Amino acid sequence: xxxxxxxxxxxxxxxxxxxxxxxxxxxxxxxxxxxxxxxxxxxxxxxxxxxxxxxxxxxxxxxxxxxxxxxxx
Amino acid sequence: xxxxxxxxxxxxxxxxxxxxxxxxxxxxxxxxxxxxxxxxxxxxxxxxxxxxxxxxxxxxxxxxxxxxxxxxxxxxxxxxxxxxxxxxxxxxxxxxxxxxxxxxxxxxxxxxxxxxxxxxxxxxxxxxxxxxxxxxxxxxxxxxxxxxxxxxxxxxxxxxxxxxxxxxxxxxxxxxxxxxxxxxxxxxxxxxxxxxxxxxxxxxxxxxxxxxxxxxxxxxxxxxxxxxxxxxxxxxxxxxxxxxxxxxxxxxxxxxxxxxxxxxxxx
Ligand code: SF4
Ligand code: SF4
Ligand code: SF4
Numbered sequence: 385x386x387x388x389x390x391x392x393x394x395x396x397x398x399x400x401x402x403x404x405x406x407x408x409x410x411x412x413x414x415x416x417x418x419x420x421x422x423x424x425x426x427x428x429x430x431x432x433x434x435x436x437x438x439x440x441x442x443x444x445x446x447x448x449x450x451x452x453x454x455x456x457x
Numbered sequence: 458x459x460x461x462x463x464x465x466x467x468x469x470x471x472x473x474x475x476x477x478x479x480x481x482x483x484x485x486x487x488x489x490x491x492x493x494x495x496x497x498x499x500x501x502x503x504x505x506x507x508x509x510x511x512x513x514x515x516x517x518x519x520x521x522x523x524x525x526x527x528x529x530x531x532x533x534x535x536x537x538x539x540x541x542x543x544x545x546x547x548x549x550x551x552x553x554x555x556x557x558x559x560x561x562x563x564x565x566x567x568x569x570x571x572x573x574x575x576x577x578x579x580x581x582x583x584x585x586x587x588x589x590x591x592x593x594x595x596x597x598x599x600x601x602x603x604x605x606x607x608x609x610x611x612x613x614x615x616x617x618x619x620x621x622x623x624x625x626x627x628x629x630x631x632x633x634x635x636x637x638x639x640x641x642x643x644x645x646x647x648x649x650x651x652x653x654x655x656x657x658x659x660x661x662x663x664x665x666x667x668x669x670x671x672x673x674x675x676x677x678x679x680x681x682x683x684x685x686x687x688x689x690x691x692x693x694x695x696x697x698x699x700x701x702x703x704x705x706x707x708x709x710x711x712x713x714x715x716x717x718x719x720x721x722x723x724x
Contacts, residue, residue, distance in 0.1 A: 388699070388714055392666055393659075395695045399600070399688075400655055401609025438606060 480536035540672035542581035543705025597687040618681035625675035667712025
């Protein structure tokens, strides 16, 4: 179930404009120290390469034309 | 007006088939929810006259859930549109109500209302008033057409308007949890508005997986006019694409995501 839920969340993140790769799911047992370290290093590197979220208001128009698709507002 | 409905409700009440009938009532020009307990009041029954979403509906199924939980085993009737019917079915799947206790009287929505609601299924299983209107595309297509960068900016601007009134949660027929994550300080910082971005809205969206019945009440209730419907429509679309599941439509079970897998045979 967790794997499916994470997949749904990843789709949802993409929908709000956040890269799905920012979410990672791996199973590591307590006996797999080096694997854990590897996963963490790789993921940290990936996030670093993606950089901070690009929230720059370039497109933001509050009460945007999107509301036009919803005449009740 | 609504002769057929009034007649049927009168019959249900006078034969004692139901203990009460939950519908709307026109009172001093206003429409409000009302529990009819005797046929004498039937003249005031309203199905909600508005043509646009917002003046025609109330979360009747939410009220019914409370009623049924306080009167276990007793039968009640309810006036149900397409969205109410979906909510009833989904609530039963989640063991919040027992459908055996419920008599449904259906109304199919007008074209104006269906358009205003952006509705994916504007009629219940059976109805006494109204006509069958073709449903609209249930996906938030206008948002999907934007680039990810545009969506990120637009959603941020929308989420930032949130005053954390919890109106969206409170009105939602499918928000029935006794303890709500949106009140947990691990997820949402106390005393701050706007609430943590985008956590507050995404947590609720994620909790609507396999539960949202696409009624649009949350968006109508939102004082900040945040297009919440688009967010939950997307959740529904993801669940439908991945699991062929639409809450409250035909399915009388919980979504595949909510089922605990069968344990292996040999334990
Ligand atoms: S959401 Fe659909 S079924 Fe419900 S009132 Fe609107 S049009 Fe009718
Ligand atoms: S549309 Fe909104 S109020 Fe209706 S079920 Fe979905 S989340 Fe709840
Ligand atoms: S109804 Fe709107 S303003 Fe209120 S908590 Fe929900 S999203 Fe925020």
